[in-house]
Amino acid sequence: MPDRPTGSAEPGNVLAVTGLSRAFGAVRAVDDVSFTLSAGGSLGIVGESGSGKTTTARIVVGLEQADTGEVTVRGRPRHGRARGRAERLARAREIQMVFQDPYLSLDPRITVEAALRETLRLHFPHLDHARRIAELLDQVGLGTRAADALPRHLSGGQRQRVAIARALAVEPAVMVLDEAVAALDVSVQAQVLNLLADIRADTGIGYLFITHDLGVVRSVTDEVVVMRHGRIVEAGPTAEVLAAPDHPYTRLLLESVPRPGWDPDRIAAARRALAAG
């Protein structure tokens, strides 16, 4: 069994999720999921597609509603949909999200600068926007020349940097990264992961990393939970879980990563055995 959550009231936890469940018809996409994220920490949620990790992320940021369970950010529980402007803005400053596909998560008609300005105007109407935009672009490693570009003039990596800058502009406590590097080339992936590590060290924003890629988990998370069929099957510090996995599914995930001497037939057999058992 996974470790039970330590409760939202405990200091040091920026995000606490308790007993989250969500069913779509007969399918229990998320089933009694609980975890906590310590302030400035980085938690990975790993699983294959269909394991419920993306639904969990969407519930945490408020794009979906849970059937039961609670999400608490900085000790403040979120119930239902946000009502009113103040509540909406407060929630946005608690949690921001970077989406999987940087080709689709930016409005194709809007320049980088206009996108950042729109966010700043909403959250910090009295700030010097031009200076802050330059700061944000610098923080994500984009030159000021990118400011006037439309998303279609940027590469995938650059677009994902813009999406990160847009999330940072709100100055959130937690950032949810939903497969945020999955759509990028391997070399660009490494750059963006390094960037994210630097940003965490500088700002102390907590990361919730949703991914199917164990390499990503290894390089950027302190702790990890493994999800299968909507349930958490294993949780713990990343290094321990990856070095000595308890659950057969975690072992299977680890063995499924292609490497020299890798035997797909054996993995398939193990997968069938796990599904049967």
Next chain:
Amino acid sequence: MSATALTRRPGFGRLAAARAPLHLISLAVVALVVAAALLAPWLAPYDPNQVDLGAALAGPSADHLLGVDAAGRDTLARLLLGARTSLLGPLGVVAFSTLAGIAVGVVAGWRGGWLDSALSRSTELVFAFPGMLLAVLIVAVSGEGLLAPVIALAVAYLPYVSRLTRSLVLAERERPYVAAHRVQGHSALQICLRHVVPNIAPVVLAQSAVNFGYALMDLAGLSFLGLGVPALTPDWGRMVFDGQTAIQHGYPLSAILPCLAIVLTVVAFNVVGERWADQVARRDPR
């Protein structure tokens, strides 16, 4: 997705495949007609209602470049000033049906649920009434004047715009950038107005350009029947009506010219609108 295709009338489909020269000619015709309408008071050689009975039914001459109608009025002057009424009417139809259609379509597509059902069913109800009949009915009740038929046709054209908008909004709201803006704390209204509507606008406006041609034809038909436009106002449909008797006397020019003007303008708006929609569809949005 058939729902996002533009709605066109039977027979106009072939225009959709228009090649480049036809498109350029159509653009020129549209520009010419609009310029004529704007500059009519300065271009017209005579007052459109100035009667010169001595020259009635005269052919083209140096005095009257396009001849004179049965009542002795200069055809060129009436064509030029007629362009104003003939374009102003459809413009009103298109402006109202586009604005209201976008509003209805966005609300239906964005909110969904019972509101969507109510709005979609009630706009489909409008489809059941032929637009012309609705216009005839309203004009019969309200009497002369351009406003009544324009409003009637605007209501009749609204479902074309709202149905297209709704289907576009349904596709657009599922795109991640909408979710991203929601997470950023923007209100639904702000996301719709600043992001969703501008992103779907080109397709909707292309439909409206096509609708412009149809509305022009319908309004010309109404004024040919003597409905809507007051008797002395120069208008192309009305000119065709006035020219009927002249045709029987062997002087077809004063009826055929406004006919030509109507056909050319309708076809030109159709080709331009279709071409515009094609370009929008082909353009890579990323």
